[in-house]
Amino acid sequence: MSGEFLLEVKDVSKIFGYGFLGRVKFPAVDHVSFSMEDEPKILTIAGESGCGKTTLSRIILGMLEPSGGVVLYKGRNVHAPKSGDKAWFSKQVQAIFQDPYDTFNPLKKTETYLYETARNLLRLKDYKEASKRIDEPLNFIGLSLDDVKNKYPNEFSGGELQRISIARALMPEPKLMVADEPVSMVDASLRMNILNMFKDLKEKGGISFVYITHDLATAYYISDEIAVMYRGVIVEMGPAEDVLIGKHHPYTKGLVEALPEYSKREEWLRKRAKPPGMEVKEFLTPYCKYSDICPNRMEKCVTERPPIYNVDKVKVACWLYDGYPVETLQE
């Protein structure tokens, strides 16, 4: 039935327990739902450090069990794979990570991972055949197997490693790429090359991306849709233009206005926002988690968690939009 969706995240939560006998339940991801249609798109999950976006990405990749909810990839449950699904998932869904220097084992030659991918996912047992196959994605990112061979990760620059990481992820010709802060540790002068590569892969390669970032400017630059997270909850989600320019949720508004840009210099220097409070406390808040510092706080905000409202093309979890149609979770 859900064949038309590439990825569906339904009511996913991840609760970590800590404290005395794990009694404090810490919801790092708190009832998150979204879906991606089965056509090449870039969906950004944006939020500050500690908003749960990396936990969410690990859940989508099937490397972390959710405490509740399901993740469906092309209608199949990522966390309860049927026989054969597991191999299929790892060919269909690949990932790129934040720290290029840690992406490859420092004690091993970098090309090992390319050959492992060829052998395990593409079933290429023959060394020559595998080498030929590895060269293709490396050429795409502007390197060749000869440049990479017999070198340890510390012999490459961060930018190069990140590109090799992309090449490896491209080898099984995935349909979905999860990119967790892929450019935050890459120098500014090289950053755009990688983001342009993503755009290219989407348009020409038909690959969809889940782009996870704290940087709204790059998010705006490449994404079709964007979901803004705060303390484990998606507060606003929709087409990038409508979310980042429309700024429905007070948190989105705060984030966008705090972005330092030369053209907004005067307003930026005048603005006096309220700082976010203690992370742990906000995560544990049973009502709206942003209410503590929200400039638009109402009485309702500190008694009840807001539902998700459909405001034009955007979904917003904020009481300000009381009266708009409420989004319900379809089964």
Add this chain to the structure above:
Amino acid sequence: MTGIMALRPSKRALVEYIASRTLFYVATLFTAVTLTYVLFKAMPVDAVENIIFGMTSAVGAVYDPKAVMQLRRDLYELFGLGGGSPVESYLVFLRRVFTFNFGPSFISFPTPALELVLYRLPWTIGLLTTSTIVTWTLGNLLGVIAGYFRTGRFGRVLEGVAITLYPIPYYIMALVLILVFAFLIPIFPLGGGTSVIAEELTLEVILNIIWHSLLPALSLIIPGALGWFFISARTLTMETLSEDYTKYAQIRGLPEGHIIRRYVLKNILVPQTTMLALSLGGIFSGAILTEVIFAYPGVGMLAYRATFSGDLNTLMAVLLLSMLAVATAVYVLDLLYPLLDPRIRHR
């Protein structure tokens, strides 16, 4: 309000902390006792008959058969072999352990083994607490100095000395000291607890005891202060010196002496206290040999005599009481720990 009051240490957090440490204390103690039970249960030989046979067949040994019978029953229960089913024998064993009823000692029959151990305990505790405190203080001081001047000659010499002393067990150090003070510079008495026999504790007796304890204490202090505590204090000092907060204190132009006191020393004391707790277990065992080698009349010497006469009642008493002692020491330090480390206090 974005105030931080929410994270103030609440009474409940404190109660929870104490409760969790107490639970842990009871649980480890219980598990340790159970492990001992399992160990003897799993032993392929009939320990008790073996021991009884060893004792009664010794040359010239004449024993009261009644005493032997009593001993046999005690041993069976203490080794978890009394009673019928394993559960039953386990319960009997637990009852024995938790009522401190280890039966009569064999070496001085019919004095209860417990009494024998308790009589020796002050000697051991006196030697250990003094030498441990001295060792710990000295080790930390020297370690901080060596860590601070790590590139200087003094630091290097200390490091060399430490590498040599660190791996040497206490008893070897004791033997080395005896070799040195017996042949090279014979000034210290080589053994015994005291050479003055007196009923009362006069000043003369006390001084005599201290005089006799000096060499044993030295054999505990030298490897500890220059090895174990020294090396960890030195490593921690070097780590703390490269921490951001120490660097930032230098950047702020704070004097070096102030940085060493308030930044380095204060921060290394936290892990060093854990080391202290951990080393208590090790020193207890180490001191046994020290006592044996110096013929010092403590618990270790008692265990030695018990081993030689196969007095397992007394040995079991020593084993279980030292478990209790170490567990309690760890527990007490656990409870004191939050006073040292604010990060734990507020968790």
Add this chain to the structure above:
Amino acid sequence: MEVDLEAAALEGGYLLSSMHTPSPKRHEVYVDAVSDVSLKLRRNEVFGIAGESGCGKSTLIKMLYGYLEPPLVLRGGSVKLHTKEGEEVQITSLTRKQLQKDVWWNHASYVPQSSMNVLNPTMRIRDHFAEMFKMHAGIGRKEAYAEARKYVEQVGLPMDVLSAFPHQLSGGMRQRVVIAIALLLEPDLVLADEPSSALDVINQQIVLNLLREAQEALRNTLVIVSHDMGIHGVMTHRMTVMYAGKLIEIGRTGDIFEKPIHPYTQVLIESLPKLGDKKQRTGLGGHPPDLRSPPTGCRFHPRCPYAMPKCGKEPPEIQEVKSDRYVACWRYPE
């Protein structure tokens, strides 16, 4: 225009011994982190130092401050600080003791990167204030605590912060404490090394605005080091761009953002994505050079789209091309 800090022909870098390299052979490697840097900072300005990671910007401000810890070595040049009392302090010729006693915090203060642990985890916040007052101004504990309240209020923190330990505060709160400490003795010069890079954007705005307000009130010099061009765009009056240990462009921030001259600055400005502007942007090929063996001539020439044969041979001097605008590039002046 009053000059506050003058750096002339600074040379320095990291002397790494075999301790730091995997080779078992004993040899030394020199990383040329700061090469021939001359700068004049003015009184009452916010000055920015921009550049990518490893370009030497953090090393440069450590040299300006006089905090030279091995393996960092100063090979040449001088730094002169003009205090508001009209004294002239030669930072490069003072010993560590003299700097600690007379210069640091009295005349110049330093805001480090907002890392998790720049504050002593076993000390209450109020004692961080007290020790600074005691050591640099001879003020006793009681008085210092009272004084500290003023500063905590100034940076917008609740009073109970004073009796808290660092780990009880959020990253943004800790950084505000650090800023309050930096302002204690009203220094002539505040050097801030990536003061907001570990913070979220909202805290970043708060922290940077605090620094900026303090600068306006004290009319002193604030130096901001950041890899983020956006921060320079909103915060600084003048700025410089560093590449591979060299200053390649200096000028008024507005001028640089509106018309960058050096090819590298151009890339930095033009590759900056902006909200509401989906224009295709491109980066740069290649990667920054290894400073253990920097390229000859202009250090940017291997990546420069306009490189000429001359660029690979001779390093260009930085020189004034317009009023208050300096560039190190063979294409200028035309």
Add this chain to the structure above:
Amino acid sequence: MPVLDSFRKISRSFRDAYKGNFKFRLGFSIVLVMSILGLVLPYFSPQDPRSWYTVPKDKPPSFQYPLGTTTMGRNVFWELCASIGKSLTIALITALIASHVGLLIGLVAGIKGGTLDKLLMFLSDTFVILPQLVLLIVVITVVRAWITIPMLGAIISIVSWPWPARQVRSMVLSLRERTFVYTARLSGMNMPKVLLYELMPHLLGWHLVNFANTILFSVGTEGSLAIFGLSLLDNNTLGAMLYWAINFYALYRGLWWWISAPVVTLVLIFVSFYLISVGLSEHLHRIRR
């Protein structure tokens, strides 16, 4: 293949450590000399070092008896050689058992996590409060009559596994979250393969260091037990030599050569294995950078 690979890696890092680190070189040389003394020379012994009165009693070191003779009429030099061999064998057995049991338990606890992890770690915490020597004394008192070399090695390892287990676990916990483990999983490697190829290389160096430390610990513990008369007293070990020397009052009778031979040898063994472990960890620390 991976086994061969690890062997190659181990031998290479040994070679590098030997070349690059003075402490390792010194320690390794002493150990080498000790091994020759203990494992090769006893085959050339003119007398069985276990039998009594093969040489005149209580002779100080001389040309004929390089380390003197004992009251039991044994030649100290040959007795020492045999003892070194026996003590090292016992220690090797302990190290083989304890370090691998520790490694395995640490790996399992770190990777499986959850209840099993909590249980295993609680168990190792419990061992911290067990007074190791007293426990060993009680155990060996019971089995004294049947004790053999492998058995002694095995019994000592009862108290030697918890510490490495804790260390391995905490290393695995931090390694598990490293990005390259995720990369390996995404490259289609299964968990056993990730463990063997990704985690083991990082643990191997530490494992060697721990191996050396366990040998050191075991030699020391054997000595302690022997003083209590709880070792292979009739079959020379370094501990047994100490035992007889002490029991015949060698010290008080001025037979310093008898007691100082095992004491000096033990000190050399402790220092050399410790130098190996320190040198190796310094070397590993340096190549990590």
